[in-house]
Amino acid sequence: MTNNKKAELISETTLRYAGYRFSEGIKQIISNPRKQMGVLVILALALLCHVLTKHIFTGNPIEGPLNVGVQLLNASITLIGLLCYVLYHGTPKVAYRTHNNLSRIGFCNAAGEVPLLLREYPYRGRATFRQVDCLEFLACGIDKSIWENKKTAIEAALNVHLAKVEEIEGKQGIRLYTVPADQGLADKIIWQDTMLNTQIPVCKIALGQSLLEQVIVDLNVTPHLLIGGSTGSGKTVLLRLILMQLLQKQNVDVTIADFKGGVDFSAHWKNHPNCQMIFDRATLLTYLNYLVDELNQRKALFASKDDCNNIFDFNVNPLYTLNDTEPLHRIVFAVDEVAEVLDKTGLSKEEKEQVAQIESRIATIARLGRAFGIHLILATQRPDANILSGQIKNNIGYRVCGRADNVLSMIILDNTSAADEIPSDAQGRFIDSNGTVFQGYWFDESSVDWGTI
Template sequence: MTRNDKDTITRRTENCHLLRRMKAGLAAVRDTPYKGALLAAYLVGAVLVWLFRGHLFILDTYGMFSPVLLALIDLLVPLYAVAGLLAILVLLGTPWGGKAAREGLQKVGLVNHAGEAPVLIAKRQDTDNHRLMVWEFDPCGIPLGEWEDKQAKIETALNITIAKMTWAEGRKIVRVHAVPAESDFPALLPWKDEYLSPDNFVLVLGESLTEPVTVNLTNIPHILLGGSTGSGKSVLLKLLLMQAYKKRAEVYIADFKGGVDFPKIWRQNCHMCFREDTLLYVLGQLVAVLECRKEQLEETGCKDLDAYNEAMENKLPRIVFACDEVAEMLDRTGADGERKKLLSQIENRLATLARLGRAFGIHLILATQRPDANVIPGQIRSNMDFRVCGRADSILSGIILGNGDADEQIPKDARGRFITGDGTVFQAYLFDEGRL
């Protein structure tokens, strides 16, 4: 592309945006009362100037102005009035900071083949979430994928933290939902009981930049939590278990640290198991419950637990089985034949629950900090569809999420900051573990 071609394209883009800004100005006059008043004041001024234009010639006391000049002034006054009107519309339709935004994007290389950066056409508060600003850009032919690849650069250029980027009006506009960089995530988000979801069986994890992050166990039955030490896994696990308990689920917890992580109130209200042989027994019981529920559902012709509970008087509770450090539990290093057999039985039972638990209301929440690829066997892992990872290196992030997002997007000093499998970063609620 020659320099001339580029100049022509740039000129056309600019003309096009002039018209667009005028249209946006008209919309702003219609929607914003003070902008409407501003335009009305201008129009009244212009009419007054027109009406009293005779007084403009007051200086011409000696009749020096020729009639031609007077006619010209007569013509120019309305022309100026119209030009002024258009200029005001363009001004009202031009978002604040548009030039700086365009230059910023140009600097970080978000440009098309003609060297043009996207043009900011509107900037407003998000009506759904008042913490967010929506930046609307004419992408100038740059596909959304390229915006996503350059997200970190765009954030630096515009000094924002981006929550999401979407197409709008077909593919004419790219919408960037963001908060100012300095507002970012709060380091601490205390849990409040009113956050407990009334919906069956929705658990709340924390808040992303845009909204609360939740998981519905009726659709996504099992959760895999990862993160390096101190990332906040245990707190998040307990937050989920506390909600499950409040929603009247039966909670089973396997904990090989002797329960030190779980204060007395937990030990009183949940089924705890501290040893491998009791764990095998508990898992066996849960598989038996699963089989029994399977028969009950078949007999009554109900497709799942919710349908059964709706139809029957005798309600069956959901069951949540949790293990905080699942790698510790399933580690075979140095295990003798006997122990290996025990572990493979534990694995088999976990795999059955993972495979069939959804319809019968039996859920697994497993957490791990150990990045060994074979620590959670494939047949369990492949059924754990809701993945959450806290601060992690690329290997652990890869094991939990299947990509390096946690390594790239969670700051190394963050606590309680997680990312889900679909790329949503959130701050988990911090809750007082001493109560249930």
């Protein structure tokens, strides 16, 4: 790109930015009576100058031409003053500092244009104890993915944590949700019983706290979850937190496959009336066959009803549950280490065939289970792309990963963000498939009153 072309593009962007500032300044003045007083002061001064000028030149032989010239000058100064006043109020106070800080890290487009700050305002979307500010930029053609890839550098330049990046005004603008550098995520957030949502047929699960808000998953919307993370990342703690909440809800049955013998699950889980544990492949295959049969039965049941497309529709309509003792139960099948269930390494021919059948049943549930209230929650720490087939993984809509290497992060999230953004010593820190980093709630089994679950 030639220097002349760069200068042309920079001139065009400068003109656009001035237009944005003027428009924003008008909005600010219209919405703020105190700023309107400034306009009145400028107009009052202009009127005073007009009166004084007329008084001074009254009776002067050259009154006509000179008076006209002075009045034109007065009008010009007034217009310039009003323009500067509007532009001042349309420019965020931190605009120039932000521009300089982004320039320092070389954050610019091919023409050398640095994104220009349009607006800065506090985030009012949801209750949070943190100070959250929104920064809206004229993106200058810099794509959202580039902002996300440069997240660490932008955070350092602006001395903030970036909670979220989103496009505005089509793709012309970018909005950053920022939190002061000293108000980041805590290393440990204790689960409180007040966080539990027991509403039915809603099935919402609280996972943890992001910089902006509580991270919640609704099984009516995202029926299946995949959790990844290396040893000690907090993966199993998060899995237990999810299952504990499900067991406190009405009409939810939980089954856990754990081929490690259930060492991570105390007797509370094994003795719970709505929770069963499976420790071998034969029992697991029998159970999965039952789930597929149940899925087909529910499919036929819903097809026989009017306007009933899923378990939510069925349970929320009193006509369908009028003669039943209770609504249909949601069925949750969880695996603490999916590699232990699906890995065929070192198995006999018969065992491999058994694993293939298990994998086929899980794939069927992943593909069809959402509508019929049958859910998968799979966890793994093995960085092996051959463990989870595409048919299973591609039908799991919500994925989270704790600290991990590039390989495991790619398997879970299809990118390396877990390796890039989760500190190597972090416990309970996760990033989800939407790019949201959160601290999972710490769940201590001894603090739970299992008699009430």
